[in-house]
Amino acid sequence: MVQSFSPHVFADYDQLSAAAARVVMEKMVMGIETKGKFVLGCATGSTPEGLYKHLISLLAKQDLDLSRLYTVNLDEYFPIKRSDPQSYYHFMLTHLWQPLAAVNSSFDYQSQTFVPNGEATDADTECRAYEEKIKAMGGVDIQIVGIGVNGHIGFNEPGSPADSRTRTVTLESSTVEANSRFFGSIDQVPKQALTMGIGTILEAKEILVLASGKAKAPILKALWVLEEPTVAIPASWLLSHPQVSFFIDREAQTE
């Protein structure tokens, strides 16, 4: 069953991002101070950019030991070079890791961050090792999730099983098209990806889902009326998580 809950609706993208960053920072401070460690599950794409920007500003004002902060990403194109400006590795480097290391020298992104390796020679071995890495870290404390216009989470496209684990997937044409805005042309978008599975994502202790802008309104509308999760909408499985929050802006809200 899905639980009944209401999304937190913010006036605009910046307010949504600022609020999400405050939540992440509070959990991070608590995790580091009480457990001595915090594992942040990261998403890429346009939606979390504002969160990362606000999080860096907040952390710049804190004297927090970030040597026990770990980040683990949902997904990566496959194959892709880490140095490719469109790789999710590169996205994290520029939007979070380097700016964070610049304001807090205890954060060593070389050893504290994990993204599925788009350069792996054996994708299956990489996916299994990624699952092991997450387990060895004690699981994800809070996972940030964005939603595709077709309801995908990570690169779990419609039809992905609820118990799926980290694996190689083929992208839907709507996803390739949506992501072509970042590449020179649609032909340059990799057609495969390595992604945490839905089962992997649902094991996070807490999930923070972000959605902004008109383009996300139809898929959110479809979510709110569901009574049961469905494989047709991967994001619907998030509704069954005991600790999930949706932060959306007014544009993404349906009338």
Ligand code: F6R
């Ligand atoms: C990215 C990811 C994707 C995006 C989704 C929304 O790591 O997992 O599922 O969250 O495609 O993308 P944006 O935020 O660009 O609309």
